[in-house]
Structure formats: C-alpha cells, structure tokens
Amino acid sequence: MNKKADLAWQYSTVTHDPVDVRHHGAINVPIYQTSLFAFETYDEFRQAAQHPQQAHVYSRGSNPTVSYLEEKLAALEGAEAAKCFASGMAAISAAILSAVRTGDHIVCVSQAYGPTRLFVTQYLQRFGIDATLVDGGSPDAIRAALRPETKLLYLESPTSMLFQLQDLAACAALARSRGIVTIADNSWATPVFQRPLELGIDLVVHSVTKYISGQSDSVAGVVIGSKPLVDRIAEDEYMLLGGIMTAHTAAQITRSLRTLPLRMERHERSALAAAAHLAGQPYVAKINHPALPSHPQHALGLRQMNGSSGLFSFESAESPEKMRDWANRLNYFKIGVSWGGFESLVTVNPAMAGCAPEARSLIRLHIGLENVDDLTQDMDQAWAGVKDVQP
Template sequence: MTKDLKNKGLATKAIRGGLERSQFKETSEAIFLNSGFVYDSAEEAAGRFRGENDGFIYSRYANPTTSVFEERMCLLEGAEAARATSSGMAAVNLAIMSHVKAGDHVVAPKALFGSCLYIIEQILPRFGVKVTLIDGTDIDQWQKALQQPTSAVFLETPSNPTLEIVDIAAVADLAHKVGAKVIVDNVFATTIYQKPLELGADVVIYSATKHIDGQGRCLGGIVLSDEEFIEEVVAPYHKHTGPSLSPFNAWNLLKGLETLELRVEKQTDNASRVADALAENAKVARVIYPGRDDHPQAALARQQMKRGSTLVSFEINGDQEETFAFLNRLQLIDISNNLGDSKSLITHPTTTTHSSVSEELKAELGINSNLVRLSVGLETADDLVEDLLQALEG
C-alpha cells in the first residue's frame, strides 16, 4: 500500500493511490494488456513460481494495472489487501465460496439482490452449507440465528431495492462471538459514505461496475479484507478458479475512481432533490430514501452513513399496468437495471432484478408490483424532477 497517502484526503487517495509509472513516465496509468510475462532465466522463472522473488507470472493471478486498482481501493477502504474480479457477482461468489465448506452455517438477510440471494439460497445448500435467512433489520433475529456456530454473515446495506439499513456494528459484534466473518456488500452506500471495516465488518465487496466505473463502460468487482484472509483464503481460490478482472477494465475503473467522490456527491444532491419532489406528489404512494427523516431507519442511516444514497425507491399509486405506463412515459430517464451510472436509470425490480425471487418473498420484502428503483445520475436535478412529474401526470 502507498504508505505516504494514508493520512491524505479521499480524493487524493482516489487519484494517486497505488500509482506506478513505467519507464516512459506517463501521466495516466499504463494498461498492461498482456496475459503473460517473461523471465531472464529458467532459474528466475522457477524462483518466481516458488514465491522466492517478487514479480508477475500470469494475468489470471495478478497484473500490474489490476494491482494498481487493488492497491488504490485498499487505500480508500482502509483494507490491507484485495483481489479484483471480473464482475460484482464474481466478487460475491469469491468472498463466500472461498471461505465456506460443507457443514458450515451462513446467515443472511432475506433482503438481497436477486443473484446474491440465489447464491445464498440455492448454491450454498448444494454444497452442504446450512443457510438461515432473516429480517436483517431485526437485531433479535440476528441474535437468534447467531446462537449456533456460524462461518459467515453476508449482508447488503442499504439493501436492493427497498433500501433497508442493517446495523453493521451490532451484527458484527454478534457474529464475532461465534467466530463468523462478516461480509458486507457496500455497493449502494459506496466507500464515500460508508466504511464497513471501521464498523466491524471483516470483508467488503463491490460491484465496481456501479459507481466506481459509473459510466456504463465495463464490468468489475473487488473483495477487500485483512491480508491474512485475502492471501490465505481468497487468493488461492481466485488464482485457481479464474474470476480475474481484465487489465483494460482495471484501467477504466482507475479512471472512474478519479472522479468517484465528485460524481457520488452530485448524484446524492440530485437524489435528495428528487426524493423530496416525489414525496410531495399525490401520484406517489411512498418514497424510500435513507437521506430523509421519514425513512424507517433514518437514525441508523445517519449513524453509519455520511449521507443518503444515489438510489431512490418509490411506489406508484396504482397497479403494475399503471406503473409500466409511468415508466414508458419517461422521456429523459432510461429504463435499465444498472445503477450508479452518470445517467439516471430506472427499473421495475419485481420483473427485472428480483424476477427470480419467489412471489411470497417479494411480498414479504415489500418488492411490490408498483415499486420502482431509481438510480439518480448527474443530469440537472430540475430536469429529472420535470421528467418524473410529467410521467406521473400521464
């Protein structure tokens, strides 16, 4: 890690963390778009594979451009080590599957992104891992579920798409008493607004596709933790199963990090303005936004997050047909299941991101047919509000 930047500001870390220049002294990071590396001798190659000397072996294991991205993210997150992955879901899979084994117990909230829920609910039991799903906002349910030996806790906060807040510090305290690793998907809060490791979590994961790239260019993910967990648990699984981030995507993500704070702050300003405007409209039944006092867990959100979020969820006063009609009337905001983008994107979770979730669970979680999730972008806030209001009016 770049030691002399530890006490610098977030923006400085995001721009200069892990910076390595080649012999050409380029200003922007170089892209090492290669699969392999050569050695000066057979002895050097043998020593490299034995771990006796530093250097790169194969880009599936590590790559100079990808390593800069990992080091920069460590600096931002306050982590000791990291492994970058080809997508956010590759990061989720890596963090969980590298750690658990048959006979282990995993606890997670029911309120998860559809693909995350699939891994927890469908894949883990196939490998003999017991799973307990709970209401993540109810600390009593956490306490009950964690009365037995547990290998891992997995959670996302705020959750997708209902923006529920899980008390990271309280859950970490309970989990550590039974020896469980706490894995937090921090994609909605971003490293700008929430630091799970400082709150007691052991592992943080991101879909870097979202705010880190944030411009619709590429996929990526990352797992961050202490050096022991990354090097002894995550790294071997990563090396041998190959969910590696491409050097070109790593370079794109490095460019994204340079403007991350500026973009997220502006998007949050816009999201707050949009949430307030929607809350005043009679065509909207409910607005869910962690930055508003009427959020069910507003106090907890203020306690563990610096600001609200770039995401706003809300319910239309009407059924699915009327909700679809609202979406189809939007002229500026795009219908898309992605989020954290510079462009404002809106989706209907029950038929898109959470379409694989059972109807019973969707009803329990409040993922209703009139719920939409809006990822607020960088457009002029008044233009976004105008577009939403005209679509609501029909």
C-alpha cells in the first residue's frame, strides 16, 4: 500500500461511522458518565457479570464511550483488540506484567522511555524478574542478550531522544522462534505511519497522551494486539490494578482521533522543513531524525515506516548553558516535557551516550502545528540574541 492510499484508508477509518440509532443518531458518541449499569432482570445481570469486558456492568470493566475508542484504535493498528488505560505508563506496565513471571528475564532497548527502563530494571527486581538493556540498533546485541529464561523483548522504535530504530520484523521473527513475547512502543510514528503488528510484533503500546490525543489535555495509554493477548490483560492487569480510562477522557481522545491523519501529515511536513533549516546552522553538529538520509538507519525507516512525526533532536558542540539561553529566547517554542500537541516544545539536555563525540548538548524539538516559517525565524532570532551576549 503506497503512502497516499494508506492515508486515505486511515482517514476513512477514523472519520466514517454509520448512524447509530442507539444514540439517536448523535454524531459524537455520548459520554457515558456512569459508574454502573442497571438491568431489568437478575438473569440479565448475572449473564452480563460473567463477561464484564463484553457486557457493560461496571465502568472499571468496560464503558461504552471507552469501548468505542478501543474499537477505533484497534482498527487503526490493524488489530483484533485494544484496551485503554489511564496513562501511557499504565498501559506499558500492564503489557509487561502480562508477559513475565518470577524467574523470567526481559531484554529491553537501552534508549527506551526512562520510566519503562526503571520499571524493568529496578521495580520488577523485587519480584525476581531480571532485565538486560541492549543497543536496539544492533541485532547482534539483541540476540546475544537472550537467555533460556527470556520471556519478553521490549522495543521502542524510534526512541524518543536519539531516534534509534529497531528492525521490528527481524526482532519479531527472532523472538517468535524462541517463544518470546514482543512489545513495541509506537507512540512516535502512530498507526498512521507505522503498524508493528503487521511486522510480527505481538503487542503495541502507545502513550495516547501524545499524537493520538494531540491536544495536550489528556493523559492516557493503550495496549493493542490479538484478542487472546489483550483479553488476558483486560481480565488480569487491567481489572486488578485499576488503571482505567474514564469516559470523559475517551470522549476527548475520540474527538481528536478524527483529525489524527491530517495532523500527522502537517507535523511531518513542518518537522522536515525545520530539520532542513537547522542543518545549516552553526550551532548544530548533528540532527537525529529517521526520515533524513543522514540518519544511519534511514533505509530501515523507509522499509518499516510510511512517514515521520514532528519530534526529533539535534546535537550541539555548544554547552547546555548556552543552548538553554537559546531556548529561553524562543518566542514560539514552549519549554516543557511531552509532545504531540499543537504547540512546539523544546528541552535542552547534556549530551548522552550515543551522541557525536563533539556534542556537549542534546536539544529535543517538537514541531507543532504553527506556521513553520514562524518557527524557523524564531530559532534564528534566538541564536542571534545568544551570540550578542556570548560571542
């Protein structure tokens, strides 16, 4: 499927619904702001209570507003089922817990989201579960880290600081040959530009807070995959740990979902323009963006992704203090964590392992939906001010 046809399919999936007579033809699915659902007869109640994920009994189990969103997200990823959670980390931890037991071993990419790394390397140790962090860009390193007791391979492609890719199809094939479950964080690309399940991955997780929500007003997560795997999570980790998504949050995200393909096209186009502008700036030593030919895994990105999003980073030989002065002088970029909303964002960090030898700073940019010419001019004026006070 080419990119144009794929986007057309995405648009159709998120925008076209039949008239739902259950909701009197309401164009938006109503917010079922209720904790419980009542029944006319005790027999109906008893039958529903036997299947709390399929029948609406109590909103900690299932809720019609949330179920509608889950159906849409599963369709976007080409999956059988999805389960929404109260945060991205709630979804990630539930998915991981569903795959491991005491005595098991996890292999996780070393550039994965920080709380994910802490969860597998520190928190799970108290339950006798071991983890190894590996260079996700090296298939040999991944293979060498596997043990007989390895039960989970956790991936995040691209990662969200240096934007390293993993070969998802190769990782999935390797894991399947050894009976290992694979989980991939797909928050950066979204289902619009990458669908790991089609490459053989078992479970996909998203921080729905990011692009899927797209408004910086909701915190949420989702686990997506086959019905048996998602049902097991729904019955155990979801029901027992209680990290549920509320009906109000689901309605907010459903509203945003209809514009997801449109927004991702704009984020992609603007970020590539911003990256091209930065490539010629004296304070930029290296740009980390998998859609650029300069990225060492560009060919892999073309093979397993159908586009790119608005988040990337660049490395600088300038000090973090000087680059923070630059960030302070930006007018259109907000200083803050997260990404995926309308607004452009910037964070400045010391260079980390994996950066170029000359790099002293790592600057992450989220290119929002503002006019990209305004953003590039803003970066120029900010640097001009820094040079005036720090020649």
